[in-house]
């Protein structure tokens with residue numbers, strides 16, 4: 001099993017998705033070390049550029065990347081990199097994606113279109129990913145409806161989560177690790 | 192910004208003129224948006240530089256918090272790349288001043304002149320926080 005090739009396996013994981021979907025919240029909630037934060041106060045220069053509709057309480061935005069770490073067990077350590085969401089920071093994504101083994105795409109059903117770009121980029125890079133629906137309030141859509149709206153193929157795992165809760169965020173990461181496992185096992189069977 | 196945009200771009204052009212080897216100057220908000228820049232920089236490139244400079248400053252704050260005296264204080268960020276230099280200093284509240292210069296520029300002079308400008312007009316180089324609950328107009 002490639003994931004178990006050494007006593008401690010570090011996996012680089014990126015967390016992507018649109019502006020205000022909860023990427024920074026997720027890295028903060030699961031990290032066991034003090035997360036690197038590159039949050040900056042949103043200024044009036046961003047009115048009309050950074051659309052905070054639906055997340056009006058949001059007062060800061062990520063301008064480089066979030067970084068945190070979580071050990072899932074004695075052997076498996078995830079290094080988490082949260083990408084900045086807005087278009088002006090997309091130039092950073094290529095570097096962030098290099099060496100990445102898997103990704104979490106966070107989606108907010110009020111602004112699903114914001115996640116298309118992330119999914120396109122991951123598919124283009126050939127990076128395996130899972131999609132997590134970060135629930136703000138009462139769910140208004142079923143996972144099947146979200147899968148249809150995103151035009152996700154059946155083999156991409158799709159789960160619901162609350163990015164503010166450690167256990168919930170951790171469950172998303174476990175889903176991703178299991179997905180990576182399944183993909184690598186499938187590859188071994190066919191080769 | 193109290194100082195008119197025109198006055199500000201004039202001051203930025205003036206900074207380039209009196210600092211050998213400098214190419215562009217830009218004032219940006221801490222969340223990575225262009226506020227004012229010199230004429231040699233197209234709007235697209237100014238947008239790019241604003242995003243880059245805000246990221247560098249933010250990572251530098253992180254370095255200062257973790258490895259400095261803990262206050263997060265920052266004097267300046269400087270990057271030397273093939274073909275040029277990039278300098279960034281804090282300007283007024285919520286804003287940064289960035290300068291791109293040629294490879295052979297004198298970092299001491301650039302830093303000095305940038306800080307001098309900020310001392311003179313830093314209070315005008317600001318990007319106030321958004322009001323809480325303020326949503327976009329889109």
Ligand SMILES: Nc1nc2c(ncn2[C@@H]2O[C@H](COP(=O)(O)OP(=O)(O)O)[C@@H](O)[C@H]2O)c(=O)[nH]1
Pocket residue numbers: 017018019020021022023024025026055057058059060061062085134135136137161162163164
């Ligand atoms: N109600 C609710 N609010 C959330 C949730 N996740 C994040 N938030 C809030 O939504 C805002 C955006 O989160 P943030 O993590 O900064 O988004 P990012 O741009 O994707 O990094 C913040 O104000 C969070 O407190 C969630 O699951 N439920």
Ligand SMILES: [Mg+2]
Pocket residue numbers: 023024025061062082083084085
């Ligand atoms: Mg963020």
